[in-house]
Amino acid sequence: MSRINSAAQLEELRKDILSKRDPDKTCIAICSGMGCHGLGNDMVISALEEEIKKQDLENKVDIRVTGCHGFCEKGPILVIYPEEICYMEVTPEDAAQIISETILGKKVIDRLIYTDPNTGEKAVHQFEIPFYKNQTQYLISYNPKVDPKSIDDYLANGGYSGLSKALFEMSPEQVLEEVKKANLRGRGGGGFPAGRKWETARNAPGEEKYVIVNGHEGEQGAYMDRAIFTGNPHLVLEGLIIGAYAIGSHQGFIYTRHDTPQLKKNIDIALAKATEYGLLGENILGSGFNFNVEVHFDVGIFVSGESSALMSSIEGKNPEPRPKYIRTSVRGVWDMPTNLNNVETWANVPQIINKGAEWYTSIGTEKSKGTKLISLSGNIVNTGVVEVPFGTTLRELVYDIGGGVPNGKKLKAIHFGGPMGGSIPEEFLDTPLDFDELAKLGAPIGAGGLLVLDEDTNMVEKTRFFLDFLANESCGKCVPCREGIRQMAKILTNISEGNGKEGDIELLEEIAEVAGTASLCALGKTASDPLLSSLRYFRDEYEARIK
């Protein structure tokens, strides 16, 4: 493959790729996300490959191993194109029947399609299944259509057209203006407007500027960034390059997890392919813009997802946060202006450039625009990754999409934001998904991990569990966080074990206030949030355990 040297050549290549593809050719797209992988999808893949070979269908049927389709609960999942027949909980033993009956006989296998557990209704296609039907997908919708190792698949689906538009039809200022107008807010936890952050980095003095993809995703029960990054790495990369162009950066970093081999592999391949095609490196697409990317890994501590700790880690030092009197967008990696956004934020950028801020702001609520990826976990029927517009109610998320609470149990609480988030009781289920509305209630969205808790949940124990986790993951640099969390966890253990004393709750509140005010970084500042929210809504459970 020779490199692409202009916008026209990119479009030519895209046309060429599409002309060689027959949209009516049968293709089996098998989910290879974390969830399906853990359920043994590799055996299903090899069984299907073998069967195709046996039936001499290699030229008639394609197999596409893709990223996460979202419906992890029912894995291993596959979709057969062009009919879009969706099969679930597929085993290697099903392979022969799938090939002979569905691929050759054009007949749907009844036992492999979705059956609604409540109504008994069946659904053959993805778009008829309530889990998918009630979503609005703009980001994860690519996943079943793209082999993450194939840049051609991404190009065939319109990939890198946003980058080409930004480089050849827009000035860096115009790109920045568009992202600001779109009111894209950071998806990593804070919800800070990405455009404003970009502008700060752009205007800050410094001979070198850096951009970073934060793919740390340390929040428990949050796995949507991995779904996007593993399943469609070029989408994130395209967003990053557009951002670098707007900010005036020529060096980017990807910071991600070391414990997900598939993710690492797909990122490496994506970077190599993008460089080969001239979409990364020197003189991108012949525009004169240069940009390179380096990959760094977290090797196992939660705090390294914090922006200043992460930057310190890129420099090869301990991931210890520093006070942010001066923001990292002014002084970050090696004291140079550094703009950091998380995976999902970057993934939103190409479509904003392609379809414009006006389109983007038509989705969502007044102050939270676009869609949000949410991972559903805990006591819920349909565990998985979903994408919904802001403004969707929690009830729709938990019941219409999530299928409710399993085993006939009642819902007790919704916990958002992982160990630094908060829990709200069932009565707030009609709250819309919105950065500010949920923060007001004490359950900020965080990265988007939604944990459903059923009636059997002991809220004191759950809070102790989160604080215990944070006590181990704190870097220990500042005293309020290191000691505060430890002491709170200790008091909660006592209460949990029935050894609580009069005055414990007040002491907890006092420590929470100090740790919340005086800690260096967000870990310490928000470590007591689960405690405070559960004291706000479930105080009686604490009082009942104190003699």
Place this chain on the structure above:
Amino acid sequence: MDNEKIDQIINAHQGKPSSLIMVLMEIQSLNGWLPKEVLSKVSEKLTVPLTRVMQIVTFYKTFSLIPKGRNEVHVCMGSSCHSRGAVSLMNKVQDLIRIRPGETDSESKFSLESGNCLGCCNLGPEIIINGKHHARLTPDQAEDVLKNYK
């Protein structure tokens, strides 16, 4: 220990202190642990003081200064698994292999870790042994899973 490969990793990053974490990570995944003489070599070749190397090695959970068991058992203790019964599963595993999280048994058969969320919440509660997921386990099923590892 594959000294040649370790040397290759170190030499590829010679003189680059910012590659410290990367180098340690590669050696850890190759060798399973980080012996003292390897750390000295890393310090020397990457021009990073040994104290800084030690600081990094003791800070991150992935690095081990002692050899691990033949089978690395990882019980997910993420919030979702916790809601689905991971605590009793972990207790059962501890009873069965008679070590606590962070320990390796005297025969080097098992190392046990209390694992962070790997994002496979549909599989919980689960045990991951040498990277293989054993999904949706009740405590009673743990013995059947573990007995397959020698």
